[in-house]
Amino acid sequence: MSSSELLFNKIVIVGAGTMGRGIAQVCAMAGYTTILNDISTDTLAKAHKQIVSNLEKGVSKGKVSEETKTQALENLSLSENLVESIADADMVIEAVPELMDLKKRLLNTIDEHSPEHCIVGTNTSSLSIAELAESTSDASRVIGMHFFNPVHIMQLLEIVYAPDLTGNDVITATEEFAKSIGKTSILVKNAPGFATSRLGIALGMEAIRMLEEGVASAEDIDTAMVLGYKHPIGPLKLTDLVGLDVRMNIGTYLAEQLKNPAFEPPQLLKSLVEQGKLGKKSGEGFYRW
Ligand SMILES: NC(=O)c1ccc[n+]([C@@H]2O[C@H](COP(=O)([O-])OP(=O)(O)OC[C@H]3O[C@@H](n4cnc5c(N)ncnc54)[C@H](O)[C@@H]3O)[C@@H](O)[C@H]2O)c1
Structure with missing residues (x-):
């Protein structure tokens, strides 16, 4: 995808585990300036190694061009400093462990230190989007972005909105974002287990x-x-x-x-x-x- 089709510039992924590293890979491949953040230096190094290896495998199978691989790696950087990374982010997607309190604390930090226009996505697979959103000062910009493992292969992005909370503009932008990274999205109301x-x-x-x-x-x-x-x-x-x-x-x-x-x-x-x-x-x- 050429950069003119991108919705915005900078995406920060928080948590570089199984899911975060995959989300970072697809964002960087789509052309977004992507920062992958984690509290563990070791995890970040492993995540980077895996992304390189996935891209190399893609090239050897003829599924990824050499140019996309090079561009993706240029677009991607690693960071342990969350506050600094998100200061000018357009979208932040959290993929930290499935713990309500941890996610709420993190969303509050993102809420406090990211620009007002920044969309705040959570990759939770089960927690209530409404409860997570309501714990921040602006619930309208928090949205469920449920990716599937392995992210670079699985086609689906389950977008979960909280009625009366999530902004319509945020839902639309997230749907457009899904297209821009080559995913098919479905839109689901916040309910246990989503769809x-x-x-x-x-x-x-x-x-x-x-x-x-x-x-x-x-x-x-x-x-x-x-x-x-x-x-x-x-x-x-x-x-x-x-x-x-x-x-x-x-x-x-x-x-x-x-x-x-x-x-x-x-x-x-x-x-x-x-x-x-x-x-x-x-x-x-x-x-x-
Ligand atoms: N694994 C799956 O198949 C899958 C599929 C869909 C959704 N999910 C959801 O994605 C989320 C992440 O799951 P996972 O399997 O990738 O977990 P994981 O344990 O592999 O990775 C979580 C990462 O978050 C990091 N982390 C913890 N606290 C942090 C903080 N405060 N700031 C920055 N990084 C922090 C950890 O160091 C770790 O690297 C969960 O909400 C999970 O429910 C998982």
Whole structure:
């Protein structure tokens, strides 16, 4: 994309972990002046190394041009000084751990030290956008920007707005921003699990209940969705990839928030987690890895 199509100039990504480094990569590739911020020097160095490696892989597969790689690396810089980085930012996207208090504290710092026009995005996968926004002095500029892992490959950006709080201009600009970085966005009202987790967890929990009841084997339940419904991956294998513990926690949270027992983690899931069978990361879940 040429710089004339960019919406603005400078984006700061806060948190250089799994998600932040991917978001920084796609912003820098799109031509934005991108600063990746973290409290850990070591994490920043690892993040930079991974971005370089992703870009090199892209070039070797013919998916990224040499010029885009060079430009992206020129557009990207690293920083441990948040206040200095955001002083002239047009958009800040936070991707720090999923802790309400941590995110609120961070949003307050961003609120205090960024220019008034700056859009404040949060990559939270579950926390209430309204609660986060209301903790700042200007709730209208806070918006959910839920990216998916790995960010440079996954096409979706789930934009989450809080009714009566998020500014319409902020929603429009965020939708335009999604296009500018080559993502397809969906617009979702702030509600537990947004659209993606709510649907994904409902399917995942039901698949586990079916396995528990002996309706079919794990392989056959997954094949049902892959071949019958054209899902790229079955719900049980997906749970193995995400982590059984992670999905169990989301299920518990949604069952409570939505007062819907369909989200309640089945006993089989709870016992696998208790046994340390957490999926791919532990070597076993519904499958052996
Ligand atoms: N991992 C996923 O698949 C995924 C997908 C979608 C959304 N999310 C959401 O994205 C967010 C980040 O998740 P992650 O998996 O990238 O986490 P992570 O643990 O990999 O990275 C978080 C980073 O934030 C840094 N950090 C902590 N406090 C900070 C501060 N005050 N200032 C600057 N940096 C700070 C940490 O050093 C760490 O590098 C969470 O809200 C999560 O729910 C995660």
